[in-house]
Amino acid sequence: MNAIIRYLTNFFSPSNPSDNQQPAGSIIADKNFKNALIRSGIIDINDKTISVERVEKVTQLNVADQDIRSLNGIEAFVNLQELDCSKNQLTTLNVNTLTALTTLACNTNKLSRLDLSSNALLEKLNCDENELTTLEVSSLAALKELRCGSNALQTLDVYNNTELVVLHCYENQLQTIEISNNAAITILWCDENQLQTLDTNNNPALIELECFHNQLTSLDLSKNTALEIINCSENQLHSLDISKNISLENLNCRDNLLSSLDTTLNKKLDSLYCDSNELIALDVSKNTALQLLTCTNNKLQTIFVSTLSQPKEEWVKDESTAYDVLK
Template identity: 40%
Template structure:
C-alpha cells in the first residue's frame, strides 16, 4: 500500500511539473521611450527622433510613425523626417514601438513649426544688389529673413531698382540709402529703427514716416511729393527736400509744417512753391535754405543759432536779422528787399550776398 501511494504521489508531481512547464510565458511590451521634435534648417520639414524602446524579453523592436495620412511602418532607425509640413503649422502624432510578439508601446509628439524663413524680393535689381553686398547668395526672388535682420546700413544708390518690396525684413536697419533709383513708392513702416533715410532723386509720390519716430536725417530731394508729414518725427535734426525748375510744378510742396521738429538743426526746402514758412519754434536751427520759393515774409527772429541763411529768389520785401548775430553766410538776393536790419554793421561779412538795391541798416 505504501509503495503504491509513493508511486501515485510521484506520478502526480511529474504531471504537475509537466503541466507547469507547458504554460506560455507572459510577453511584456517594449519599455516607454521619449520623442524629440525639431524643424529642419531652412525648410518646413520636421525631424522626429526618439530613444530606443528596450524590450524586457529581449525581443527585437520596430517602430511606426503615425501623422495625418502618413504611416511609416517597420522602422528600425530612431529618426524620421516628415516632409513639407508647412510653416506656422501645428502637428501632433504618435510613434508606436512593436516587438516581435506584437506587443506595443506608444509615445505621443506635438510641435508647431516656425515662420517662413525667407522674405520675397521680387525686384531683380534689388536682389542683385543684396547679392553684391553679400546679404543674399542666390538669385531666387527671396532673401533669408535672418540675414536681412543682421543689416544695419544698406546702400542701394544708383542700382536701377524700381521696387524695394522686401525692405520690411530689414527690421534693424538704421541707415537706408536708395538715392537715384526708379522708386515710385517706398514703405519703411516696418523699419522702425531707421535714423537716416536718403531717398532723393526718385519719382516717389508719397512717403509715410509716421512709424519712423527715431528718424534723425531725412533727405528726400527731387521726388514727386506734394505733401510731407514729419509731425511724428520729433527727433529729426536734418530735413532736406529740395527740387528745381525741371520738376513740374504739380509736384511742388504747397506747405511744410516743421512746428513739431524742435530738434531741427538744418532745413533745406528750396525750389518749391511755398508761400509761408514758420520756423519760430525751431530755435536750434543753424542752417536754413528756403530759396526759390514764393515767400513774401520770413521771420527768423527766434532762430538765434543760425549760422547760414539762404532765402534768395523769393518775394521778400524786408529782412530782419537783428537777433541773428551768429550768421556767417547770408544769401538774400533776387528779392524785393529794400532794408536788411542788423544789430551792428560789423556782423556783415563778405559772405553776405544781397541785391544792389538793398541796404544794411542798424534798426532800433
Template identity: 30%
Template sequence: MKKIPYFLVMCFVCTLMSCSEDGDNNDGDTNNPMQPAARTAIADAAFEQALVELDIDDVVDGSVLTSDAEMVTSLVINDKGITSLLGISDFTMLENLWVNDNQISSVDLSQNTLLKFIFVENNALTSINVSDLNILEKLAVTNNTLTQLDISDNSALQVLQIADNTLGAIDLSAIPNGIQLNTFAVENNPLTCIKVNEEILNDIPSQWTKDANDTYALSCN
C-alpha cells in the same frame, strides 16, 4: 495540453499591434522633413541684385531669406537702377538707408522703426511713409516729386532736406526747437507757408534755407 483562453490571445495580438503602430509613428516623426526657411519677396530684380552684391543674398530669384534680411543694419545701394523697395519692411534691424540716384517712386518705411538715417535723394518719389519712426534723425528726399510729407511722428529729426519737390505744405510743429533741427532746406517747392511751433517761430535758425517768399507761421491756410 491546456487551451489558452481566447480573450488572452486577443489581448496579446492587440498589444503587438499597438506597439507596431507606435513604432511606425515614431519612424514618421523621425523622417518628417524640416519646414522651409521663411523668405521675403523682393519684387525688383535690381534691388535683389544689390543685395547679392552686398552678400545679403546669394542669387536673384525673387526672394531673400527673412533671417538674413532681419540681420541687416545698414543698406547703401545708391545708383543701382532700383524702382521698388518692396520687401524692405522685413529689414527690421535697419538703422541706415541710402538709396540715392535710383528710380523709386514710392516707399513705405513705417515698419523699419529703428531707422535713424534715410537718404532717398534724386529719385522719382511721389510718396514716402515715415510714420512711427520716432528716433529718425536725418531725412533727405531732395529732388523728387513729393506733393506731401508727414513728419508728425519724427520729433527727433536733426536734418530735413526736402528741396526741389512739389510740396504744397510742410508742418514742422512736431519738432521741439530749431536747435535740434539744425539743418532744414525747403527751397524750390510751390509752398508759401511753413508751419512751425511758437518756440521755433521765436528763434528761426539762420542756417535754414527757403525761398524768399516763403514765411514761417503758427498756422498755414
C-alpha cells in the same frame, strides 16, 4: 520669430501648396535691388530668397544709384537703422515696418507720397528731388536734419521738430515757413519759393541762410548774430541791416532794390555780391578781408577803400565807377 517667418513666406513667396520644400524668406522682384543685395553680401548669387536671419542682422543698407524701380521686400529689414535708396526710379516706398530707422535718404526718385508715421526715431531725412506735394513730419520729434527741397510742397509744418538743426526746403511752392519753434536751426535753405515774409527772430543759432529768389520786401536779421553766410538775392528788399551780423563772411544781396548798404561793422566779410541794385555809394574801407566783390549795374560813382591797393583783381565794378580812399 515664427510670426515674422510666416508673414514673409505668405507675403513674398509664390502660392504653391504642393511645394513643401520652398524655403522661408523674402522674394525680391526687382532684379537691380537683388543684385545690390548680392553685392552687399546679404544674399548669395544663387539665393532665390532672403534669409530672414541674415536680414534681421542688417542695420545699414546702401542701394543708391542702382536703377531700382521697386524696393518690395525692404519691409523685412525690421532692424534697419540707416537706409540709402537715393538716385533710383522709385515711385513708392514702404518703411512702416522699419521702426528702428534713424537715417533715411530717398532723394532723387519719383516719390509722390511718403508715410513716416511709424518712424518716430528718425533723425535725418533726405527726400529732396521727388514729386511730393505733402510731407507730414510732426510726429518726428527726434528729427535733426530735414532735406525736402525740389518737390511741390505748398505747406510744411516743422513746429514739433524742435531738434531741427538743418532745414532744406528750397524749390517748392511754399508761401510761408514757420520756424519760431526751431531755435536750434543753424542752416536754413528756403530759396526759390514764394515767400513774402521770413521771421528768423527765434533762430539765434542760424549760421547759413539761403532765401534767394522769393518775394521778400523786408528781412530782419538783427537776432541772428551768428550768421556767416547770407544769400538774399533776387528779392524785393529796399533795405538790409547787417550791423549785428559781425561774423558775416559771405553776403549775396544782388538783384534787389537796395539804395544803401553799410558793411563797416562786418570785418570778417570775404565775399560781397551786391550788383543789380540801386546803390549810390559803397564804403568797403573797413572790409580789409574782402577778397571778392561784384557791384555792377548800380548807380555807383565811387567805391571807398582804405587804400588804392585794397581792390583785388577779382573785384568787378562798372567802368564808370571809381575807387577812392576814404578821407
